[in-house]
Amino acid sequence: MSVRVGKTSTAAEFPSAAKIALKNDQLRKNVHHATNVIRNKRALRVEEMPDWQLLRDAASAIKAHTLKNLDTYLIEFERNCELAGGKVHWARDADEANSIALDLIRQYNGTEVIKVKTMTSDEIQLNPALEHAGITPYETDLADMIVQMGNDEPSHIVVPALHRNRFEVRDIFRETMDLPDLTEQPEELTGAARTYLRERFLNVKIGISGANFAIAETGGVCVVESEGNGRMCLTMPDVLISLIGVEKVIPRFEDLDVFLQLLPRSATGERMNPYNSLWCGVHEGDGPKAFHVILLDNGRTKLLHDEMERETLACIRCGACLNACPVYRETGGHAYGSIYSGPIGAILSPQLQSLEHSRSLPYASTLCGACYEVCPVKINIPEILIHLRGRVVREDQATLSGKLGVENLAMQGAAMAFKSESRYEAAQKLVQIGQGLFERNGQLTNLPGMAGAWTKFRDLKPIPKQSFRDWWKSRETSKPGGEA
Amino acid sequence: MSNAREEILGRIRSALKDAPVGPSYEEIPRSYDRKGKLDHEASLHLLKDRLLDYDSDIVEVTHESEIASAVAEALQRASEQQVLVAEAFPAAWLPSGIDVVRDTQLTTQQLDGLATVVTTCEAAVSATGTIILVHEGAQGRRAITLLPDHHICIVARSQVFELWPEAVAAIDARSRYAITTISGPSATSDIEMTRIRGVHGPRRLSVILYG
Numbered sequence: 163m164s165v166r167v168g169k170t171s172t173a174a175e176f177p178s179a180a181k182i183a184l185k186n187d188q189l190r191k192n193v194h195h196a197t198n199v200i201r202n203k204r205a206l207r208v209e210e211m212p213d214w215q216l217l218r219d220a221a222s223a224i225k226a227h228t229l230k231n232l233d234t235y236l237i238e239f240e241r242n243c244e245l246a247g248g249k250v251h252w253a254r255d256a257d258e259a260n261s262i263a264l265d266l267i268r269q270y271n272g273t274e275v276i277k278v279k280t281m282t283s284d285e286i287q288l289n290p291a292l293e294h295a296g297i298t299p300y301e302t303d304l305a306d307m308i309v310q311m312g313n314d315e316p317s318h319i320v321v322p323a324l325h326r327n328r329f330e331v332r333d334i335f336r337e338t339m340d341l342p343d344l345t346e347q348p349e350e351l352t353g354a355a356r357t358y359l360r361e362r363f364l365n366v367k368i369g370i371s372g373a374n375f376a377i378a379e380t381g382g383v384c385v386v387e388s389e390g391n392g393r394m395c396l397t398m399p400d401v402l403i404s405l406i407g408v409e410k411v412i413p414r415f416e417d418l419d420v421f422l423q424l425l426p427r428s429a430t431g432e433r434m435n436p437y438n439s440l441w442c443g444v445h446e447g448d449g450p451k452a453f454h455v456i457l458l459d460n461g462r463t464k465l466l467h468d469e470m471e472r473e474t475l476a477c478i479r480c481g482a483c484l485n486a487c488p489v490y491r492e493t494g495g496h497a498y499g500s501i502y503s504g505p506i507g508a509i510l511s512p513q514l515q516s517l518e519h520s521r522s523l524p525y526a527s528t529l530c531g532a533c534y535e536v537c538p539v540k541i542n543i544p545e546i547l548i549h550l551r552g553r554v555v556r557e558d559q560a561t562l563s564g565k566l567g568v569e570n571l572a573m574q575g576a577a578m579a580f581k582s583e584s585r586y587e588a589a590q591k592l593v594q595i596g597q598g599l600f601e602r603n604g605q606l607t608n609l610p611g612m613a614g615a616w617t618k619f620r621d622l623k624p625i626p627k628q629s630f631r632d633w634w635k636s637r638e639t640s641k642p643g644g645e646a
Numbered sequence: 647m648s649n650a651r652e653e654i655l656g657r658i659r660s661a662l663k664d665a666p667v668g669p670s671y672e673e674i675p676r677s678y679d680r681k682g683k684l685d686h687e688a689s690l691h692l693l694k695d696r697l698l699d700y701d702s703d704i705v706e707v708t709h710e711s712e713i714a715s716a717v718a719e720a721l722q723r724a725s726e727q728q729v730l731v732a733e734a735f736p737a738a739w740l741p742s743g744i745d746v747v748r749d750t751q752l753t754t755q756q757l758d759g760l761a762t763v764v765t766t767c768e769a770a771v772s773a774t775g776t777i778i779l780v781h782e783g784a785q786g787r788r789a790i791t792l793l794p795d796h797h798i799c800i801v802a803r804s805q806v807f808e809l810w811p812e813a814v815a816a817i818d819a820r821s822r823y824a825i826t827t828i829s830g831p832s833a834t835s836d837i838e839m840t841r842i843r844g845v846h847g848p849r850r851l852s853v854i855l856y857g
């Protein structure tokens with residue numbers, strides 16, 4: 163089995179990608195603006211909910227219960243979906259899911275498909291697979307169109323083009339839609355997208371969607387959206403294929419009471435997003451005549467084993483943790499090298515791939531806890547980050563190159579120094595004398611040897627001439643009485 | 647494909663085999679609000695407030711017999727004279743002197759040429775300004791409230807609930823083949839977080855409150 167998450171296997175590691183992102187002032191301005199707007203709106207909308215914490219408690223418990231009984235609920239979903247006229251397929255990994263989708267599209271003689279925002283399809287890189295087979299995918303979510311037409315990657319899980327401003331969008335649309343006179347007015351840009359897609363909504367015979375929730379009790383699927391492109395893709399085509407991660411199943415319809423109250427307020431700061439579509443299978447005279455579900459594993463089931471890692475699968479992809487994260491807000495999403503960025507990306511991408519790629523992501527955090535505070539399903543991201551850092555270090559220590567790695571040696575040196583008081587003081591003295599050589603503008607840069615790995619990616623203040631311990635000692639001797 | 651199915655289910659079972667038995671479904675804490683706290687008048691007021699916040703039009707009438715004139719008013723505000731309705735839509739609710747197109751399984755192209763649709767709904771939620779359609783009877787199949795640019799929706803005051811959990815419990819939502827919830831006209835904030843009304847769904851939503 164080969165788990166693939168977007169283009170993570172070829173992406174640069176976070177520290178170097180972040181350095182490049184930090185130099186892009188326009189990008190940082192765009193990301194700051196967008197995340198500020200959503201954060202403020204979210205805060206207002208959460209504030210007006212007296213039972214917000216109780217909803218979070220319920221959401222977290224529903225997810226924990228479902229994941230603990232995932233096999234039962236998936237089977238129940240499959241049975242009810244098929245009773246309603248749907249067909250359920252299972253895919254172990256990205257390649258298998260892509261080939262199921264391709265076979266289906268060929269079976270229905272499709273040459274093009276319309277798509278409504280699905281992160282899962284980006285995860286398995288469905289679009290390149292379709293294009294390779296001569297099938298044209300049209301993204302229909304405005305932001306996804308901007309990303310697709312600009313040959314770009316999504317930088318946010320809810321607002322994938324938030325790194326682009328109106329002028330950049332205008333230029334992309336002018337070129338791709340051949341509209342040389344298009345202005346940067348958002349109304350005009352949105353109007354251009356409407357006209358461009360309308361004909362495709364009416365004529366393309368196959369739609370592809372993701373899902374926000376799959377309901378075991380009814381076999382129904384729920385898609386949450388704003389623009390109406392979702393309703394178009396789910397209703398107008400003859401054939402609908404929904405790609406659903408196995409963790410998206412929820413036990414009962416009434417669980418939506420919880421999630422549909424938490425998700426819009428967390429994601430966009432709206433009381434409710436303009437449209438929710440729920441459907442079960444197929445229905446004579448309304449909507450697609452054929453409905454296929456592809457249930458995707460792609461590394462998810464590996465996260466079930468460990469209780470803490472399992473929590474990662476509770477994510478409802480609201481993006482609140484990205485908007486709250488001081489690291490994401492500076493670097494934007496691309497630096498994470500994965501379609502899943504921000505705090506959730508930092509825990510999800512490496513785990514899906516068994517820590518084979520994105521190994522630096524668990525370090526892309528200040529552990530400030532803002533993500534945990536806003537998470538509607540109460541995923542303790544900081545705790546999982548620390549757990550994963552531990553795994554990375556343990557795995558590194560198990561390899562020879564890891565053992566001799568500078569950071570590992572530095573950590574072991576530190577461990578030695580912290581072991582006894584006299585050693586610690588001696589080490590401190592040594593540094594106080596030696597650090598002058600490396601001090602620039604009040605920061606230590608490019609320390610040699612073992613400490614170099616630390617200062618390569620982090621700013622370090624020099625140790626003051628008088629340490630706390632020295633000060634404490636001198637205070638004790640100079641004080642007349644001392645305190646009890 | 648049954649191979650993949652067995653393998654995925656097998657992976658799940660083996661990953662979970664040593665995990666302690668957690669709380670059952672019934673033990674999930676559900677102390678969030680499932681009943682609203684407002685009286686019906688206040689709840690209706692809240693609904694109107696939310697709808698206005700979404701830039702929807704509202705026409706209010708007291709009696710069912712006034713619906714036709716309310717429809718006429720909503721059409722007039724938009725300078726429209728033709729409406730699409732589901733086959734089962736009551737004729738008495740349509741004003742005279744307008745062109746009525748009934749959805750007798752019209753083609754997509756035919757639907758796309760129509761500017762306005764009038765439907766009923768199943769319920770409404772005041773806390774979020776949400777209208778719930780289950781696509782039966784006069785609510786019509788899903789496409790008819792999607793392609794026209796103006797959706798006029800008739801809501802009985804007795805269909806209004808303060809909270810989502812109340813509304814879905816009242817309409818037996820579990821047994822429906824499709825549900826669409828509508829909270830204001832279609833919108834996007836994808837360009838610099840500026841809210842633009844109307845992308846692919848109807849750009850205009852009018853609500854007629856009666857009863």
Ligand code: SF4
Nearest residue numbers: 477478480481483537
């Ligand atoms: S981890 Fe929580 S806050 Fe972050 S996207 Fe997922 S549900 Fe939202």
